[in-house]
Amino acid sequence: MKKDVGTRYTKEESNALRSALAGRQLVIKEQKLPVIVMVEGWSASGKGSAISSTIRLMDPRFFKVYNMDKITEEEWRRPFLYRYAVRMPGQGQVAFFDGSYLDEAVKDHLAGLTDKKEYENTLASIRDFERSMTDNGYLIIKVFLNVDRKTQKKRLKTLQESKNTAWRVVDEDLWQNEEYDLFARTYETAREATETPDCPWHVIEVSNEKDVEGDLLSIITHAIDSRLAEIAEKGRDRKLVKNPFALKKIKPLAKMKLEDKTIPEEEYRKELERLQKKLSKLHYKLYRKKIPMIIAYEGWDAAGKGGNIKRVVSALDCRGYEVFPIASPSVEEKSRHFLWRFYNRLPKTGHIAIFDRTWYGRVMVERLEGYCTENDWQRAYNEINEFERDLTDWGAILVKFWVQIDKDTQLERFTERQNTPEKQWKITDEDWRNREKWDLYENAINEMLQKTNTEFAPWTILESNDKHYARIKALKVIIDAIEAKLDEKK
Amino acid sequence: MKKDVGTRYTKEESNALRSALAGRQLVIKEQKLPVIVMVEGWSASGKGSAISSTIRLMDPRFFKVYNMDKITEEEWRRPFLYRYAVRMPGQGQVAFFDGSYLDEAVKDHLAGLTDKKEYENTLASIRDFERSMTDNGYLIIKVFLNVDRKTQKKRLKTLQESKNTAWRVVDEDLWQNEEYDLFARTYETAREATETPDCPWHVIEVSNEKDVEGDLLSIITHAIDSRLAEIAEKGRDRKLVKNPFALKKIKPLAKMKLEDKTIPEEEYRKELERLQKKLSKLHYKLYRKKIPMIIAYEGWDAAGKGGNIKRVVSALDCRGYEVFPIASPSVEEKSRHFLWRFYNRLPKTGHIAIFDRTWYGRVMVERLEGYCTENDWQRAYNEINEFERDLTDWGAILVKFWVQIDKDTQLERFTERQNTPEKQWKITDEDWRNREKWDLYENAINEMLQKTNTEFAPWTILESNDKHYARIKALKVIIDAIEAKLDEKK
Numbered sequence A, B: 001m002k003k004d005v006g007t008r009y010t011k012e013e014s015n016a017l018r019s020a021l022a023g024r025q026l027v028i029k030e031q032k033l034p035v036i037v038m039v040e041g042w043s044a045s046g047k048g049s050a051i052s053s054t055i056r057l058m059d060p061r062f063f064k065v066y067n068m069d070k071i072t073e074e075e076w077r078r079p080f081l082y083r084y085a086v087r088m089p090g091q092g093q094v095a096f097f098d099g100s101y102l103d104e105a106v107k108d109h110l111a112g113l114t115d116k117k118e119y120e121n122t123l124a125s126i127r128d129f130e131r132s133m134t135d136n137g138y139l140i141i142k143v144f145l146n147v148d149r150k151t152q153k154k155r156l157k158t159l160q161e162s163k164n165t166a167w168r169v170v171d172e173d174l175w176q177n178e179e180y181d182l183f184a185r186t187y188e189t190a191r192e193a194t195e196t197p198d199c200p201w202h203v204i205e206v207s208n209e210k211d212v213e214g215d216l217l218s219i220i221t222h223a224i225d226s227r228l229a230e231i232a233e234k235g236r237d238r239k240l241v242k243n244p245f246a247l248k249k250i251k252p253l254a255k256m257k258l259e260d261k262t263i264p265e266e267e268y269r270k271e272l273e274r275l276q277k278k279l280s281k282l283h284y285k286l287y288r289k290k291i292p293m294i295i296a297y298e299g300w301d302a303a304g305k306g307g308n309i310k311r312v313v314s315a316l317d318c319r320g321y322e323v324f325p326i327a328s329p330s331v332e333e334k335s336r337h338f339l340w341r342f343y344n345r346l347p348k349t350g351h352i353a354i355f356d357r358t359w360y361g362r363v364m365v366e367r368l369e370g371y372c373t374e375n376d377w378q379r380a381y382n383e384i385n386e387f388e389r390d391l392t393d394w395g396a397i398l399v400k401f402w403v404q405i406d407k408d409t410q411l412e413r414f415t416e417r418q419n420t421p422e423k424q425w426k427i428t429d430e431d432w433r434n435r436e437k438w439d440l441y442e443n444a445i446n447e448m449l450q451k452t453n454t455e456f457a458p459w460t461i462l463e464s465n466d467k468h469y470a471r472i473k474a475l476k477v478i479i480d481a482i483e484a485k486l487d488e489k490k
Helices: A011-031 A047-054 A101-110 A116-135 A149-161 A171-178 A180-193 A209-234 A265-288 A305-313 A359-363 A374-394 A407-419 A421-426 A429-436 A438-451 A467-489 B011-031 B047-054 B101-110 B116-135 B149-161 B171-178 B180-193 B209-234 B265-288 B305-313 B359-363 B374-394 B407-419 B421-426 B429-436 B438-451 B467-489
Strands: A035-041 A063-067 A094-098 A139-146 A201-205 A293-299 A321-325 A352-356 A397-404 A459-463 B035-041 B063-067 B094-098 B139-146 B201-205 B293-299 B321-325 B352-356 B397-404 B459-463
Touching: A011 A047, A011 A209, A011 B421, A035 A047, A035 A101, A035 A209, A047 A094, A047 A209, A101 A116, A101 A180, A116 A139, A116 A180, A116 A374, A139 A209, A149 A171, A171 A180, A201 A209, A265 A305, A265 A467, A293 A305, A293 A359, A293 A467, A305 A321, A305 A352, A305 A397, A305 A467, A359 A374, A359 A438, A374 A397, A374 A438, A397 A467, A407 A421, A407 A429, A421 B011, A429 A438, A459 A467, B011 B047, B011 B209, B035 B047, B035 B101, B035 B209, B047 B094, B047 B209, B101 B116, B101 B180, B116 B139, B116 B180, B116 B374, B139 B209, B149 B171, B171 B180, B201 B209, B265 B305, B265 B467, B293 B305, B293 B359, B293 B467, B305 B321, B305 B352, B305 B397, B305 B467, B359 B374, B359 B438, B374 B397, B374 B438, B397 B467, B407 B421, B407 B429, B429 B438, B459 B467
Parallel strands: A035 A094, A035 A139, A063 A094, A139 A201, A293 A352, A293 A397, A321 A352, A397 A459, B035 B094, B035 B139, B063 B094, B139 B201, B293 B352, B293 B397, B321 B352, B397 B459
Antiparallel strands: none
């Protein structure tokens, strides 16, 4: 029952709309629908008070409101979408963003923090992010509160005049009013660039607060209903997006030679020491130049990931890296987009994050054990490529290792672990069960390697029948990647 | 095999010590022992490199290193111990702190950020924190790297001369060297104030790095062994600390009159509107004066906590509060001190955190369902009192509500929920099971109310047979608490 501009809602109408929304909370919980409501718009357009009155009858245990205006230093040192991604709600929850990434992208650009190309990339990655979120079951409701120049000026003045609210008016707000036309044009093109059928923009013309909350309430309720109707009708499967990224050919595992990939003990010791010294120096340069780095390890059980990682980190300053062993997701993690727990573990600029198993679990174990639907893992290749593109666009060095051994070598190592008391904790029945599915996994891995071997985030195979060989190769690849990035920056 | 000052460890000895420690990691994992290693000491005493070489052979998946020197703005806006508490490791994990709260407390004091009394309170709360952590199964190993004035000066100079390390020397370090004697005295008294049998200080005289890492390694390994031996011998139960806090008498639940605690509909509507308006204004004052507030709700199932909270928050600016529904702890939470998940949810200064169920679960459901040992919940009263004292010392307004109804009223509400479709999700078999244990719970609650009814964090009973009455009372209590704090500040 959205009304025309300027028409007022009666107190009764607003209350009816409020309790209607409160009722939807139960439906959302039942349907496990996670909802994000982004209230964007001009400063002093009444975003906050619109949200406040919208939630008045909602159950506060099942929604959160985030004021996204202020960016902390920790957030500045993460990718653009980080602070929004880490706040995504779980199933059945609602997150309100008071101000969001459209506003941030526009302000960054007009303030000269991003050039035209960076700005367009940001808008593109926002579009992809929203599609990926929607495909993973999220409802994103985007509202823009539009206020004309005169009204905004008047409102800012009113705010400044009361000592209870004066602190809320910052220079940026005044600047926005001075440059009103420029902002108006930019907001409009930004909305167009992020307009999609699944995540359309709802522009509310602000004439007085009543209209805002009334319209906001009916927009949210309507969006929830139509999404649930759509799911009921078409189910949760989503259309697959054709992969838009250039892919480099990569050999299937079976074709990878392992026998000749060895290194003599003596040479190994020498090389290890030399390369670790070198990496250690480079680590300080990364730190000083504030370049973030992400090293992703995937590989067969007992392929030697742990030992490989150990040789890398022992060359690093312990204050500049973190290692994340990735096990099965927690309840909170299961109830969100599968990339959420990795957004949560992204390094700060100048730091290194090492993942022992990664987001590729989606197209391996989750695929083969049926922890997600076929449609989910089919989509995941592209969702992962977009995620990695955002990381490299951010300026991160991204190294992806597949640690490869053959089936016999795995058997040897399993047996050895079984028979060595202090290694037994490393081997579980699950490892044996997975081993029985070797061929299924090999198929999935080949498909994964091929479909995610992008120009910006290519795979490196670490031939690890000889662990020493794999460790030396890993160090070399990491060193080369860092040096390449440092050259770029020169 | 800790050596005398100045004696060198051979390369072989150091390696032997390193692999000994690496071996201990497995024992720690088996024994589920969480370990914190605090490496404190003078700037340029080699804390970082000592840690780096100490961990060289450790499995990076089971330890983390935190550089605690830099404090983020988010951390500044939390209690002193917050940034250490949120980083506590889980069972079987090791956390290394490069610099810790002793250094922070000393620097804050010498920089004039804390007066003598505040400084002594900080040291006292550190002592209590360490005892509480130890009692809850943690091993805290505290090492202080001592370096004489000349050596420090030389080292700072060396650091400044290389462009790889110059950035690491800040004014504070130079100030420390100038004021060496003052710092030396203060560090010493601070160590004395935080010296306990369970968490003794290990001072390592730094003459050259070899000695530091060698000594550090043997200190850690030895500490782990003796703690495990102690557990094997005496078990995990700990001595109960006699409650040191003044307690206000409080009536047992059975003696609380409920019948006459009612309010007429008409008066309720008026009061609700009046009080919400008032609270709304006060919320902005809290925000501007950066006063944090914590509102804790406990009470019987169906006592009306949810509806009560809703009436409170609908008066608040949605950007300035968060509601935390507390369910059973996650795996990560179970593996840490029971207060960890509440440290994680503390509000920033100027914000309000509302807890729907709280840390008191330890002495109610966890006690009665046997989720913790008797020794655990017996200790918890005091651990909770200390936790709340730290919150109020920090400057937080802390309001604790027990929402009280009688057994018949609960039955009515259970039955009504059972029979109202849109309320059925609120009622589970567990609620009915808990109801059968009403008397056991009533006992536990009476003990809890009495043992945690401190001067600084007293309980308020919300008589809620008439929900309206309870809501009005809650609003009044919250408003009074805020006004009292604002008067203090005048």
